[in-house]
Amino acid sequence: MNQRRPQGEGSVYRSERGRGWVAQIELPRDARGRRRRIRRRARTRAEAMRLLQGMRDEFSATGRLTDRQRLITETVADYLDGRRAAGLSTSSLAREERFGDLITGYFGRVRTADL
Numbered sequence: 001m002n003q004r005r006p007q008g009e010g011s012v013y014r015s016e017r018g019r020g021w022v023a024q025i026e027l028p029r030d031a032r033g034r035r036r037r038i039r040r041r042a043r044t045r046a047e048a049m050r051l052l053q054g055m056r057d058e059f060s061a062t063g064r065l066t067d068r069q070r071l072i073t074e075t076v077a078d079y080l081d082g083r084r085a086a087g088l089s090t091s092s093l094a095r096e097e098r099f100g101d102l103i104t105g106y107f108g109r110v111r112t113a114d115l
Helices: 045-062 072-086 090-107
Strands: 011-014 021-027 036-042
Touching: 011 045, 021 045, 036 045, 072 090
Parallel strands: none
Antiparallel strands: 011 021, 021 036
């Protein structure tokens, strides 16, 4: 039985070539007024439903979705900027920056989706 979802809660449908399923969620329009849709592919319908639920949960909790094409170095830099803005002590911030350097040195320019 198909589960109907109101507008804005996403959709699950068969891919164009029929090889899998697609979970799609529509986000609020960007600053230029363009529509934003995020699609994630899955092998089964149940997996696509789990992806859709995960996308909805992440968006409702954080107000945005993680970009799967984003690099680890960008993610670590944003995290450290947030920690600086939170007002950590100097020693804690230095320790987290050293750890961030280790992570970026090891992973380099790897996308978050590849982890």
